[in-house]
Amino acid sequence: MLDLKLEDIDGILVRYNVALEKEMTPDEAAEELYPKDELVYPIAKAIYEGEEDDVIDGLKAAIDAGKDPITLINESLMVGMGVVSQLYDEGIIFLPNVMMSADAMLDGIEFCKTQTTEVPEPKGKVVCHVAEGDVHDIGKNIVAALLRASGYEVIDLGRDCPVDEVIEAVEKEKPMLVTGTALMTTTMYAFKEINDKLLEKGIQLPFACGGGAVNQDFVAQYDLGVYGEEASDAVKIANFIVENGEGIEKLREEFHKH
Amino acid sequence: MVKKYTSMAYASADDMLFGNAKFPVKAGLGLEIGAGYTTPEINYAPRPQAGKSKEKLIKEYERITTDSMARMVQIGAPSVVLETEHVEQMTNNPEWGGAVAHAQKTIMEEYHDEYGIKCALRHTPGDIREDRDYLKLTGDKFDLLMESFEQVAQNGADLLSVESMGGKEVFDYSILRNDTAGILFGIGVLGSMDMETVWTGVADIAKKNGVVAAGDTDCAQANTAMFIAGGLLDKNLAHTIAIVARAISAGRSLCAYEAGATGPGKDCGYENTILKSISGVPIAQEGKTSTCAHSDVMGNLVMQCCDLWSNESVEYHGEFGGTSVQCWGESLAYDCSLMNVALKTGKAKDLRDMFTLSDKYRDPQGYVLAYDNAYRVGEAIAKDGNDNYLRAKNAAVECCNIINEGVASGKLKLTRFEINALTKVKDDLDALTDDSDKFMSDCLTRFKEEVAVFRPENYGL
Numbered sequence: 001m002l003d004l005k006l007e008d009i010d011g012i013l014v015r016y017n018v019a020l021e022k023e024m025t026p027d028e029a030a031e032e033l034y035p036k037d038e039l040v041y042p043i044a045k046a047i048y049e050g051e052e053d054d055v056i057d058g059l060k061a062a063i064d065a066g067k068d069p070i071t072l073i074n075e076s077l078m079v080g081m082g083v084v085s086q087l088y089d090e091g092i093i094f095l096p097n098v099m100m101s102a103d104a105m106l107d108g109i110e111f112c113k114t115q116t117t118e119v120p121e122p123k124g125k126v127v128c129h130v131a132e133g134d135v136h137d138i139g140k141n142i143v144a145a146l147l148r149a150s151g152y153e154v155i156d157l158g159r160d161c162p163v164d165e166v167i168e169a170v171e172k173e174k175p176m177l178v179t180g181t182a183l184m185t186t187t188m189y190a191f192k193e194i195n196d197k198l199l200e201k202g203i204q205l206p207f208a209c210g211g212g213a214v215n216q217d218f219v220a221q222y223d224l225g226v227y228g229e230e231a232s233d234a235v236k237i238a239n240f241i242v243e244n245g246e247g248i249e250k251l252r253e254e255f256h257k258h
Numbered sequence: 259m260v261k262k263y264t265s266m267a268y269a270s271a272d273d274m275l276f277g278n279a280k281f282p283v284k285a286g287l288g289l290e291i292g293a294g295y296t297t298p299e300i301n302y303a304p305r306p307q308a309g310k311s312k313e314k315l316i317k318e319y320e321r322i323t324t325d326s327m328a329r330m331v332q333i334g335a336p337s338v339v340l341e342t343e344h345v346e347q348m349t350n351n352p353e354w355g356g357a358v359a360h361a362q363k364t365i366m367e368e369y370h371d372e373y374g375i376k377c378a379l380r381h382t383p384g385d386i387r388e389d390r391d392y393l394k395l396t397g398d399k400f401d402l403l404m405e406s407f408e409q410v411a412q413n414g415a416d417l418l419s420v421e422s423m424g425g426k427e428v429f430d431y432s433i434l435r436n437d438t439a440g441i442l443f444g445i446g447v448l449g450s451m452d453m454e455t456v457w458t459g460v461a462d463i464a465k466k467n468g469v470v471a472a473g474d475t476d477c478a479q480a481n482t483a484m485f486i487a488g489g490l491l492d493k494n495l496a497h498t499i500a501i502v503a504r505a506i507s508a509g510r511s512l513c514a515y516e517a518g519a520t521g522p523g524k525d526c527g528y529e530n531t532i533l534k535s536i537s538g539v540p541i542a543q544e545g546k547t548s549t550c551a552h553s554d555v556m557g558n559l560v561m562q563c564c565d566l567w568s569n570e571s572v573e574y575h576g577e578f579g580g581t582s583v584q585c586w587g588e589s590l591a592y593d594c595s596l597m598n599v600a601l602k603t604g605k606a607k608d609l610r611d612m613f614t615l616s617d618k619y620r621d622p623q624g625y626v627l628a629y630d631n632a633y634r635v636g637e638a639i640a641k642d643g644n645d646n647y648l649r650a651k652n653a654a655v656e657c658c659n660i661i662n663e664g665v666a667s668g669k670l671k672l673t674r675f676e677i678n679a680l681t682k683v684k685d686d687l688d689a690l691t692d693d694s695d696k697f698m699s700d701c702l703t704r705f706k707e708e709v710a711v712f713r714p715e716n717y718g719l
């Protein structure tokens with residue numbers, strides 16, 4: 001078969017990912033970010049490595065040494081996960097690492113809860129769902145995992161979720177944010193309905209929408225809608241609300257890029 | 259009943275070409291697929307409002323069909339295939355699907371009678387065996403799916419296809435966790451088992467109605483991996499893992515032809531070049547002309563061995579150049595015209611190689627799917643063709659070897675991240691047993707525990 005000479009390939013295509021790859025390896029980058037405390041360090045590292053058994057071992061050691069389980073959630077588990085999230089945002093590590101770390105962190109939180117009667121305070125509560133009639137749920141799963149990884153409590157209503165179930169969940173759980181995912185042009189209209197029913201009941205909260213079919217123009221048509229392109233935008237939207245309140249206008253200024 | 263492939267249809271990779279299949283397929287009105295020429299396959303979706311009632315849907319598909327056929331005639335295209343991928347209402351109400359097929363075929367017959375244009379209608383019922391919480395592969399929903407095939411076959415569909423989703427529950431869990439055994443189990447083992455059931459059913463219905471059991475695609479898994487992997491700068495999945503999933507999917511999609519399907523394979527099966535090398539069936543492909551539906555990193559390469567050339571799907575609406583089906587159909591037809599000229603002037607192998615080289619080094623996925631390498635993956639599958647697990651594992655191992663050789667040649671450049679991900683997959687594969695029964699029982703134990711929605715009874719386990 002015909003072939004290209006090595007020196008001719010660059011004129012045909014550019015592997016920008018290779019050209020731009022960071023010098024530092026992920027492990028080295030993580031090492032720079034871990035907290036130095038010798039009881040916390042192994043926990044954070046085990047989170048980064050996604051090793052749930054090591055996470056639990058580290059927590060046991062820290063609790064034996066007198067650390068408070070609830071404090072450990074924020075000062076070791078969340079800090080370890082913060083390292084992971086930062087590296088993901090910077091393009092140094094990829095999603096599967098985040099998923100495995102998040103699993104390890106959730107195991108760690110469960111363990112801490114068994115060691116105390118106190119109840120940990122999450123950063124905020126978010127309701128996630130996939131539009132009615134739509135079974136494409138991988139994007140939503142990523143959104144939910146990243147939100148959990150950032151310390152939010154996620155109420156995951158799953159896929160093909162009826163409009164009324166979303167409304168009920170919002171009334172019951174009183175979240176700071178609802179997210180919706182739709183991959184079909186035929187299903188995304190459910191978001192408008194959700195918007196209208198929430199407003200009818202006098203409920204005002206940001207409704208972040210994304211997924212393959214959804215675009216900014218569509219989301220901007222209903223009052224509560226905030227469009228997000230990437231799964232990580234859901235976390236950024238939640239963080240923005242924690243820092244700046246839930247004004248839809250401000251959110252749109254920040255996140256509507258097109 | 260199910261006869262496994264243990265040898266290759268072609269003696270060498272160089273024998274594979276667009277517009278030519280070892281076993282061409284006659285279908286519809288005067289069309290022969292893979293018999294020395296390529297044919298455009300136009301795909302479309304109705305506008306959302308059109309799904310409200312049966313009457314509205316039929317009207318919408320009549321417009322789509324008339325527009326498409328009219329444009330093909332206006333530009334002098336000798337042949338065309340139309341593919342209707344069902345919206346959910348059409349499969350869940352089998353008589354809706356049948357009525358749409360009938361309406362479309364009536365129009366196509368008129369065009370065929372008047373102009374002699376060769377044409378065929380493909381119908382692809384949706385795999386509706388998924389409810390909100392679980393896959394329900396057997397029982398009522400399976401029967402309904404088969405009823406849908408029956409209805410479209412009786413009412414005018416010439417080619418029957420489906421994008422079946424067996425194994426997806428385990429795959430979805432595994433792909434987000436780089437779980438090599440889970441990817442292999444979901445696609446290679448569970449997916450293959452479900453394929454055998456579905457395609458035995460479809461082949462029976464096709465035979466009974468004198469139409470063609472065409473083929474499947476691993477859209478639900480390998481394409482999901484490809485989309486999660488995304489473009490060069492996306493960071494959700496290593497492209498090296500996406501292509502390993504694709505190589506595994508070839509063993510799975512092959513099951514359709516082993517259960518009686520004859521091709522043309524479905525357009526979005528990027529594994530189709532591998533399937534063609536083993537089975538010799540004609541294939542549909544999509545690439546640069548399906549950017550209306552999705553982006554990929556091998557838009558020209560996939561044309562290398564196609565028999566039908568498709569746009570995957572476009573919503574029906576107006577564009578400056580006509581309706582969307584007319585615009586995209588026209589692009590397809592001109593691509594086919596170019597390929598057909600190459601075939602007639604003895605330049606086809608050069609053109610094929612140019613398609614391939616355009617994208618061979620763009621991404622590890624294109625590298626492995628380049629026809630020379632695809633053929634090698636095919637050989638790895640045929641070597642243990644009788645064993646769904648072993649052949650899927652072979653394909654994955656061969657895929658890793660091919661990429662490593664490409665990297666060693668200096669032409670395929672990977673990021674450290676992609677290389678590390680590949681090394682991990684290869685190590686995982688090397689650590690796996692060669693005993694299919696043991697693999698099965700290990701995976702059953704593990705995934706019953708880890709994947710809440712996994713129901714072994716779906717697979718008769």
Ligand code: B12
Pocket residue numbers: 133134135136137138139140142143179180181182183184185186208209210211212213227228229230231232233234303343344345346382383384385421423430477478479481482485486551552553570571
């Ligand atoms: C994989 C896939 C499937 C899989 C789904 C597996 C699963 N568990 O999700 C299966 C095989 C089941 C499937 C089935 C069908 N599919 Co499908 N599928 C796809 C495909 C190829 C990729 C989708 C995907 O997973 N992408 C990767 C994920 C990660 O992307 P994502 O969800 O968009 O999420 C990202 C962002 O959008 C964002 N995000 C997501 N949600 C949110 C929310 C917030 C708040 C924020 C900030 C961000 C955010 O984060 C993610 C990562 O950054 C698309 C093609 C395409 N172009 O999208 C077709 C596609 C979506 N499918 C389509 C169709 C038609 C179907 C079927 C009807 C086919 C049929 N005839 O049976 C059925 C639908 C069944 C149903 N009722 O839902 C069409 C939809 C066309 C339309 N009408 O709009 C598409 C576009 C293909 C096409 N071009 O024709 N499909």
